[in-house]
Amino acid sequence: MRVMAQMAMxxxxxxxxxxxxxxxxxxxxxxxxxxxxxxWFNNVETRPGLGYPRRWQDQEEWKxxxxxxxxxxxxxxxxxxxxxxxxxxxxxxxxxxxxxxxWTYDYETLLNAPLQKNFxxxxxxxLITGKTMNVKWSANWDDDLGGAQEYAxxxxxxxxxxxxxxxxxxxxxxxxxxRICEHxxxxxxxxxxxxxxxxxxxxxxxxxxxxxxxxxxxxxxSGCPYKKVYFNHKTGKAEKCTFCYxxxxxxxxxxCSETCVGRLRYIGIILYDPDKVLAAASVEDDQALYEAQxxxxxxxxxxxxxxxxxxxxxxxxxxxxxxxxPVRRLIQDYKVALPLHPEYRTMPxxxxxxxxxxxVDVVKDTGHDAEEMGNLFGAIDALRIPxxxxxxxxTAGDIEPVNGVLRxxxxxxxxxxxxxxxxxxxxxxxxxxxxxxxxMYEMFRLLAIAKYNERYVIPTAHAxxxxxxxxxxxxxxxxxxxxSGDAEPFGVGSGPEVRIAVEDLRIRTARMKDDA
Amino acid sequence: MSTFLWVIFPYLCLAVFVxxxxxxxxxxxxxxxxxxxxxxxxNLLKWGSPLFHFGMLGVVGGxxxxxxxxxxxxxxxxxxEETYHAFALGGGLVAGAMTFVGLVMLIYRRRTVRPVFKATxxxxxxxxxxxxxxxxLGCWNTVASVIxxxxxxxxxSVSPWFRQIFWFQPDASLMTGAPLGFQAHAxxxxxxxxxxxxxxxxHVFSAPVGYLTRPYIVYRSRGSKVQDGxxxxxxxPTWERPSLDDxxx
Ligand code: SF4
Ligand code: SF4
Numbered sequence: 030m031r032v033m034a035q036m037a038m039x040x041x042x043x044x045x046x047x048x049x050x051x052x053x054x055x056x057x058x059x060x061x062x063x064x065x066x067x068x069w070f071n072n073v074e075t076r077p078g079l080g081y082p083r084r085w086q087d088q089e090e091w092k093x094x095x096x097x098x099x100x101x102x103x104x105x106x107x108x109x110x111x112x113x114x115x116x117x118x119x120x121x122x123x124x125x126x127x128x129x130x131x132w133t134y135d136y137e138t139l140l141n142a143p144l145q146k147n148f149x150x151x152x153x154x155x156l157i158t159g160k161t162m163n164v165k166w167s168a169n170w171d172d173d174l175g176g177a178q179e180y181a182x183x184x185x186x187x188x189x190x191x192x193x194x195x196x197x198x199x200x201x202x203x204x205x206x207x208r209i210c211e212h213x214x215x216x217x218x219x220x221x222x223x224x225x226x227x228x229x230x231x232x233x234x235x236x237x238x239x240x241x242x243x244x245x246x247x248x249x250x251s252g253c254p255y256k257k258v259y260f261n262h263k264t265g266k267a268e269k270c271t272f273c274y275x276x277x278x279x280x281x282x283x284x285c286s287e288t289c290v291g292r293l294r295y296i297g298i299i300l301y302d303p304d305k306v307l308a309a310a311s312v313e314d315d316q317a318l319y320e321a322q323x324x325x326x327x328x329x330x331x332x333x334x335x336x337x338x339x340x341x342x343x344x345x346x347x348x349x350x351x352x353x354x355p356v357r358r359l360i361q362d363y364k365v366a367l368p369l370h371p372e373y374r375t376m377p378x379x380x381x382x383x384x385x386x387x388x389v390d391v392v393k394d395t396g397h398d399a400e401e402m403g404n405l406f407g408a409i410d411a412l413r414i415p416x417x418x419x420x421x422x423x424t425a426g427d428i429e430p431v432n433g434v435l436r437x438x439x440x441x442x443x444x445x446x447x448x449x450x451x452x453x454x455x456x457x458x459x460x461x462x463x464x465x466x467x468x469m470y471e472m473f474r475l476l477a478i479a480k481y482n483e484r485y486v487i488p489t490a491h492a493x494x495x496x497x498x499x500x501x502x503x504x505x506x507x508x509x510x511x512x513s514g515d516a517e518p519f520g521v522g523s524g525p526e527v528r529i530a531v532e533d534l535r536i537r538t539a540r541m542k543d544d545a
Numbered sequence: 546m547s548t549f550l551w552v553i554f555p556y557l558c559l560a561v562f563v564x565x566x567x568x569x570x571x572x573x574x575x576x577x578x579x580x581x582x583x584x585x586x587x588n589l590l591k592w593g594s595p596l597f598h599f600g601m602l603g604v605v606g607g608x609x610x611x612x613x614x615x616x617x618x619x620x621x622x623x624x625x626e627e628t629y630h631a632f633a634l635g636g637g638l639v640a641g642a643m644t645f646v647g648l649v650m651l652i653y654r655r656r657t658v659r660p661v662f663k664a665t666x667x668x669x670x671x672x673x674x675x676x677x678x679x680x681x682l683g684c685w686n687t688v689a690s691v692i693x694x695x696x697x698x699x700x701x702s703v704s705p706w707f708r709q710i711f712w713f714q715p716d717a718s719l720m721t722g723a724p725l726g727f728q729a730h731a732x733x734x735x736x737x738x739x740x741x742x743x744x745x746x747x748h749v750f751s752a753p754v755g756y757l758t759r760p761y762i763v764y765r766s767r768g769s770k771v772q773d774g775x776x777x778x779x780x781x782p783t784w785e786r787p788s789l790d791d792x793x794x
Contacts, residue, residue, distance in 0.1 A: 109757050116753075117598040118583065118591050125584050125660075157585070158659045220761035223753030228763040244751040245578035262664065265580035278767075490767065519569075519668060519743065523576025 030302055032327060032338040034347055035214065035234035035378055036272060036487070037299045037356045038286070039366045040207055041476055042384040043438070044293035047173065047205035049073050051285035051294075055209075058284045059271070064263025066131035066156045069168050070270035071285045073207045077184040077418065078171045080206075082127040085256040086370070087185040092121050093254030094217045094373030095310060102311045102374065104220055104252060112223065112248055121251035122260075129166040131156040157262075173203070186421045202387035202415045206422070209285060210257040210270035211369065211377030212236045214301060214325065215310045218269070221252025227267075232490070233298075234378065235272045243267050254373035280489040295475075297354030297486045298347060299361075299378070300327040300334065310374045316427035318371035325376070326361055329354075350488040355475055356380070363464075363472045365434045367423035382476070383423055383431055385438040387415035400446045402458055405439035437462045437472075445473050550732065551717035555710055558739035565742030566750070579748040585660040589650055597647025603640030604683070607633065612707045616700045626698075634687065641684045648680055672744040675737045682730040689726060697724055703731065 055071035074080045088094060092105040106112065106121055134151040142149035155162040171180040212229075216236050219227040226242035227249055229235070238249070238258070245265040249258040258269040273283035277296075281287070286294035302325055309321035327334045329351035338348055351357060359366040359382065366380040385405075392399040392408045399405065409416060409432060416435065420428045444458040444466075459469040475483065570577065583590055611633060619629055652673060655661050689695065706719040720728060741747070 113753065113756060117594040118587075120591070122583055122587070124587050158663065160659070216762065219763055222763075223756040224751065225753075225755065225759055225763050228765040231764050231766045233767075241574035241577075243578065244748055244753070245581050246753065247581055247583060260581070260584050262582070262584045264575070265578035266575070519573060519576040519666070519745070523573045 030327075030334070030337045031304050032300055032334060032341055032343060033234065033303050034232065034343060034351065035299045035301055036212065036277060037234075037297065037360075037378040037380070038209070038283075039295040039356045039359045039380045039382065041291075041293040041295075041382040042204055042206065043382065043386050044291035045073070045205040045207055045384075046291055047073055047075065048290050049169065050288050050290050051207055052168075054288040055270075055283075055285050058273070060268075062261075062263075064261040065259070065268065067125065067128045067168075068259040068261075068268070070257070070259075071207065071209045072168055073205050074169065075172050075174060076204055076206050076422070077180075077187055078174065079180055079183055081129075081168045082123045082256050083166070084183065084185050085123075085254075088254055088373065091123070091251065091254070091256070093252060093256065094375055095215070095220075096374070097311060097313065100311070100313075102215075102307065104217060105254075106221070106248075106251060112221065116223065116246055116248070119247045119251055122247050123250070123256065125157065126166075129168060129170070130162065132162055132164055135161075186418060202390070202418075204384040204387060206369075206381075207285070208255065208257070208369075209283075209379060210236065210253075210272070211255055211375065211379045212270075212272055213378060214303070214306045214322075214376035215374065216253075217373070217375045218249040218253040218258045221248040222246070222267075223248055227258075227269075230274075233274075233277065235274050235277070236269070237271060237274070238267050238269055240266055240268075254370065254375060255377070277487055278490040280487045282485040282487060286485065292484065295355040295359060295479075295484050297356035298351045298488070299354065299357050300329055300338065300343075300351050301325045302327055306376060310376055315372040315425040318374065319368060319424050319427070319430060322368060322371060322376050323361070323364075326357075328361070329357070344488070346488045350486050353486045355479065355484055355486060358472075358475060363437065363468070364430075365437055365472070365476075367430060367434065369422060370425075371423075372425035381423060382438070383419045383434055385435050385442070388412055388435060388439070389442075400442050402440055402443035402461065405442065406436060409435045409439065433462075437464065440464070441469055441473050441476070444469055445477075547717040547721050550728075551706065551720045552715050554732070555715070555735050558735040559710070561739040562741055565739075566747065569742045569747060577747055577751065578745070579751075580664075580745045582655075582661045582664055585664070586654060586658045589654040589658070593647050593650030593654060595647075596643050597651055600640050600643030600645075600647055603636065604644055604680075607637050607640060611700065612704045615708070616704070634691065637687045641680075641687055644680055645684055648677060652677065668744055672737075672740060672746065675733060675740055676746075679730060679733045679737050682726060682733060686724075686726045686730055689724075695724070697727075699723070699727060703727055707731075 052069050052071045052073055056069060059070055060068045072081045094105050095102050096105040132153040132155050135154050136151050138149050139151050152161050153164050174180055212235055223246045224242050224244045226239045243266045247260055249267050250260050258267050261268050282296050286296055305325045309325050312318060312321045329348055360380055365382050367383060368377050368380050388408045389399045391412060392404050397404045416428055416431055420426050420431045424430045440458050440462045444454060447454050456466050459466050655665055702719045702723050706715055709715040
């Protein structure tokens, strides 16, 4: 048995209010640079909807991720030779239009406008061509339009159930799906990279692009089924979500998690056996992939796992963190978190607690008690559409696991109501979903009121390395920290590496953890 | 004068080529990229780029055969001058035409598609000038030999001279008799070599043939030595401990 640690995230979708704070703070931290104007390492999509880039889930079109060919796992775009033959023009690369053309406004006209009868207008200017433009699309153009006829029918995830959506389910449903890179166990981006520039870190599984090794072949952009690698059109290099590794290394959460208004993100370690990944990713049935991935994870309480981990040099504090990991609890213990699109076979590691709210809303709207378990269970069974839609996202269409999770969430809702109202808790409620009373209460605590230290259990990078990671200065991957022009000799960002200092993270950590 | 043109100048250019690459790699790994503009525009690129690049691969192959293989060798295995010539001409015309058409499309695209033009550096423009010059002269030499039915055999003058450069005994007189077109092609090509390390052409040396054999998933340690570099930059080789093995092919 080999043991590896993976830094993973779980998002509880019921709590996402679609405020985009995570996207904005992430952008400020990582992609507010030339060449990255159109890039959102974190984006929040309204579902049903088209997503960003538009229709990214349609793998018949984009051919991202892996597929099974004669029982062998293969990149969906084809074998290695085929990749190299397509290197001069990547046929599956999304264009700027599939994301959107970034723009800014010419605010000068507002500031310099003379007194006049009509109010002056700031016109949008393209950040690509510099010309005035008509804004026609953006990273969240269909925000909050969940059921709108113009967009919903184009949602690739509604393929096959669109009729039912129209006839059976006139009441639309809507929820938000925040997305970052999945830091997959079997990353298709890394496998697609001709230069071998994308790698998975042994210590924490974070997937990174080596900016010095990337040669701009763009194969990762099309290889990633989640479309979470982006091409910096100024530097000619691929860039992606870094899981805020400089923060993680000193034990504080990613920017998106830190700033999440709904406090719905959880970060922690999951232990897994890398030797099981290939077999798990190659199981025949798409719908078996969720279970197969669960099968790769290891139990940090298991003495055998502990022994193996020790042999392989996984530090004690990391094992402790693995045991406390909220992510592990949601995924392995309570089994209420599900992977996004397991059928892409990349073994994603950002999981989601599917939202019960579409169901609750319907029950509420019909005047029934939306906190009564029977009503909720009935609704989960009756409301095929939201459930099928969720299954399309999280379990390759298998409604059973989704049903199971929604029932647990519904049971938790009923069970906690009794407690909150000072009534005797009803043990038969957790029992109905196969949980114990204490377990259910713990799950409630974690999902509803967990403090900072419980939501983020992040062991620091090895103590003996820590001094090096902190304060000395992390070199910035993209040395062109806005020398804005093209002054560099060989194009933007060329030249020797520029070192920049990061803030003192220790002080910040203390400040952030104050609430705990 | 001829010593300068056919002995000193080539060596100067080659020296710049070699030292330049070494320096560029040391100084500017981050700038070492194809600087692809596919994100901006795809319809022209889709045709132009493969035409140009595959044509170019053919052209390079042709030059290797034509310049590096001594005539004696092909004679020895019984390939007659006529066969060789017909073969070289056929291949040369096809590859040359592909390259030429591709080049025209790409230059047209670069000039007319505004985002692409905006992303063009002055160095790119100089490079395009030389590259296009070399290619046009090369095409002209091939076409001219057909039109004027010339009997100039470059394998008896240009090629030996080129090989001699690598033995460090170039004989300038071999080149002085060559037609002007060949002379200009050779000179411009050497000038392009001198420019090479300072342009995006460096990406040629990153041709990722290693992809065919390396394991799919690359693991790398965060690194424990300071000189390993921090974070996602590292001085260590790209894949140290391949693990999700070759089973994945
Ligand atoms: S989600 Fe992230 S790790 Fe997975 S394939 Fe895409 S870029 Fe790579
Ligand atoms: S900050 Fe939190 S609540 Fe707001 S959109 Fe992002 S994930 Fe949702």
